[in-house]
Amino acid sequence: MRVAVIGAGIAGLTAAFRLRLAGAEPVVFEAQARAGGVIGTERIEGFLVEFGSTTIQTANPVLDTLIRDAGLDMDLLPASKTARKRYIVRGGKPVAAPGSPADLVTSPLFSARARRRALREPLIPRSRPTEEESVADFARRRFGPEALDYGMDPFVAGVYGGDPKRLAIRHAFPRIWRMEQESGSIVRALLRGRKDKKNRMAGGMFSFRKGLGQLPEALSDALGDRLRLSAPVRRIERQGARWIVSGDRLLAGHAQTTWSEPFDAVVYAAPLHALASIALPEGPSLEPLSRVVYAPLAVTAMGFRREHVGHPLDGFGMLVPSVERSIRILGTLFTSSIFPGRSSASSMFQSDIARAPAEHVLLTTxxxxxxxxxxxxxxxxxxxxxxxxxxxxxxxxxxxxVFRWHTAWERAVPQYDIGYGDTLDAIDRLEAAWSGWFMAGNYRMGVSIGDAAKSGEEAARRCLL
Ligand SMILES: Cc1cc2nc3c(=O)[nH]c(=O)nc-3n(C[C@H](O)[C@H](O)[C@H](O)COP(=O)(O)OP(=O)(O)OC[C@H]3O[C@@H](n4cnc5c(N)ncnc54)[C@H](O)[C@@H]3O)c2cc1C
Incomplete structure (x- = not known):
């Protein structure tokens, strides 16, 4: 079975890798000159720069198996213990965030009144399961206004670059939404989860020794010449049971030649907004897909001499709530503290793992x-x-x-806004109408790398049925 996979982000690469392992013949078409989409790493002047994503969370069976099958389990690099601490900016200063519901009682991040309000959370009735509630309304209703301003709002900025007033809790944070629906209280669900080993999120934060880019690189290597770079897809047609996929071959960003190939199936793993630039067959309305908003994000990495930074940088990073109006950044990762580059076995400095040269730090904003x-x-x-x-x-x-690096993502992260159910329904309708058409990507099961990989795996599984 020949399958065209459109887009070589983590979703498309995972789909193609799985199809290949199952004996199918995938060909991945990627518009850019490199694979990985928003994942990519480069070492520049001794600093390890991540273009987009910085960490993965394990305990996601799809991602864990993918890493093992790609031969990368020995290269997994756990985040340091220091990275368990997180800072939220309050009153213009980074303040340590509570690490657990129990810490909430003493946390200086919240006022005594806010803490008392949050403790009443188990008494708040659950919402109706059919209701589409915003993340802001959900957080305010269950935990109070300060928990929204200094808890959920900066968290949403960190995950989605998003606005909690627009995002829908059931689509953007389905696990939290289910906790309320199933246990009637988030606190109760968390406490129960701690007792119940099966439910416990056992995974931690990881990268790879040479950065997250190792994952798309390993998957690309396994695909060999089945991965076609600088090959944007421009047209997709149906001819009976077959699909004809056509596009350009780019050289230095300009179309040099065109290509056109027949396939038995298509896995669409490019972003939803890219559908507008591809001529598609007649079918159900794509309007709910074109409505999806992508948040723009820019990433700035800066290296400093350690002695020039007064803060201990003893944590994962800091997030900035939108109510802290004098500060304009969304947040900063203390990248060289998350992955300090010391082998736990020998405590020797390991320059191939370190995110910054000795006596330097790297901050990613x-x-x-x-x-x-x-x-x-x-x-x-x-x-x-x-x-x-x-x-x-x-x-x-x-x-x-001593070092600076900047990249901008014009359309970085899809927003699972109120009404996102229509988008998901439209995707299902499209798949039902076009046999041999499957969709995967961070717009389907969640925006994390693990969720995008899961959607790729799921598309491959359905394609092989
Ligand atoms: C700045 C930033 C930081 C992030 N940090 C983290 C993090 O630390 N941890 C985490 O888990 N997640 C993080 N994420 C989210 C996560 O990285 C992404 O959601 C995920 O990697 C997206 O994968 P994808 O395959 O769905 O899409 P993409 O990576 O967007 O890949 C889609 C691919 O399709 C290609 N394409 C587009 N049009 C065409 C066409 N016409 N023909 C062929 N190819 C086409 C694109 O060039 C691209 O390579 C971050 C995201 C961003 C933007």
């Missing part, structure tokens, strides 16, 4: 998102100035950065 979309397209110099200004205030930085 996100700007833009739905909160302030225009910031994602700032010219590089202005973005550096904005980020540096905020970092100086928040982390007490004195010297100049």
């Amino acid at each position: 996100m700007i833009g998102g739905m909160r302030n979309p225009a910031l994602a397209s700032l010219p590089e110099k202005e973005a550096y100035d904005l980020v540096l200004g905020d970092l100086r205030r928040l982390l007490n930085i004195s010297g100049e950065p």
